[in-house]
Amino acid sequence: MNNRYLYCFNGIVKREVLRFFQQRSRLLSALVRPLLWLVVFAAGFRAALGVSIMEPYGTYITYQQYITPGLCCMIILFNGMQSSLSMVYDREMGSMKVLLMSPLPRPFLLCCKLIASALLSLLQVVIFLLFAQLVDVDIPLMGYVSSIPAIFLIAFFLGALGLMLSNLIKQLENFAGVMNFVIFPMFFLSSALYPLWKMQEASLWLYWLCQFNPFTSCVELLRFALYGQMNLTALTTVIVATTIASFFALMSFKPLHGRK
Numbered sequence: 001m002n003n004r005y006l007y008c009f010n011g012i013v014k015r016e017v018l019r020f021f022q023q024r025s026r027l028l029s030a031l032v033r034p035l036l037w038l039v040v041f042a043a044g045f046r047a048a049l050g051v052s053i054m055e056p057y058g059t060y061i062t063y064q065q066y067i068t069p070g071l072c073c074m075i076i077l078f079n080g081m082q083s084s085l086s087m088v089y090d091r092e093m094g095s096m097k098v099l100l101m102s103p104l105p106r107p108f109l110l111c112c113k114l115i116a117s118a119l120l121s122l123l124q125v126v127i128f129l130l131f132a133q134l135v136d137v138d139i140p141l142m143g144y145v146s147s148i149p150a151i152f153l154i155a156f157f158l159g160a161l162g163l164m165l166s167n168l169i170k171q172l173e174n175f176a177g178v179m180n181f182v183i184f185p186m187f188f189l190s191s192a193l194y195p196l197w198k199m200q201e202a203s204l205w206l207y208w209l210c211q212f213n214p215f216t217s218c219v220e221l222l223r224f225a226l227y228g229q230m231n232l233t234a235l236t237t238v239i240v241a242t243t244i245a246s247f248f249a250l251m252s253f254k255p256l257h258g259r260k
Contacts (some may be wrong), residue, residue, distance in 0.1 A: 008102060009112050016119075033078070037067065056223060062137075066195075070219050081183060083162060084166040085162075114163065122155065146226070147226045150222050164245055167252040190218075192219050196211065
């Protein structure tokens with residue numbers, strides 16, 4: 001029995017990894033977007049947007065170093081939504097029906113898909129961080145190790161969120177449009193590009209929107225993890241959000257049995 005579950009898990013993860021490496025443009029696009037932000041956007045705003053001493057940093061930091069955790073989370077966010085987009089495609093083309101013919105429980109099969117997506121996000125973030133070292137983004141060596149659980153948890157949450165959205169959308173064309181209404185508000189209304197105290201100075205109601213945005217907790221959880229520290233508030237928020245998103249994603253999933 002246990003061998004059957006392990007065999008299924010290995011098969012799903014292997015399929016997702018092979019499909020990812022066969023789509024070479026997917027890895028390229030996943031890296032080009034945040035690298036452009038890091039090199040071009042950060043260079044332009046570095047002088048205007050200095051970042052004072054704040055946790056988890058022990059001294060003044062450059063702007064590109066501040067936005068690096070946010071750009072890592074952007075990679076995870078786009079990968080999670082893109083994986084959900086492929087879920088809609090698989091559901092329409094019928095490959096999900098083949099997978100769900102397995103006698104194993106449906107929640108287990110969907111969790112395997114989410115874990116595979118999270119592993120791909122982890123790979124992309126590590127590659128991005130290696131490139132970030134070339135533009136003077138100083139990440140401690142132990143930060144790569146301590147950030148792995150945070151990256152995986154964030155990726156699982158955003159993947160579950162994307163799966164929940166894909167369950168509500170029956171056509172591929174509609175999902176591509178809805179992604180823009182999720183990705184951009186989550187990213188810009190967070191601490192990915194600027195500290196929340198700067199947002200508070202500019203607009204109080206925008207500050208509270210950023211505070212209640214779970215993506216902000218994802219960014220802060222990874223920011224602290226990259227420097228070997230733990231943000232308990234952010235961790236609790238992400239765990240609760242992951243539990244809720246996973247529950248509704250798994251309970252609401254219904255494969256298509258044909259299109260009228």
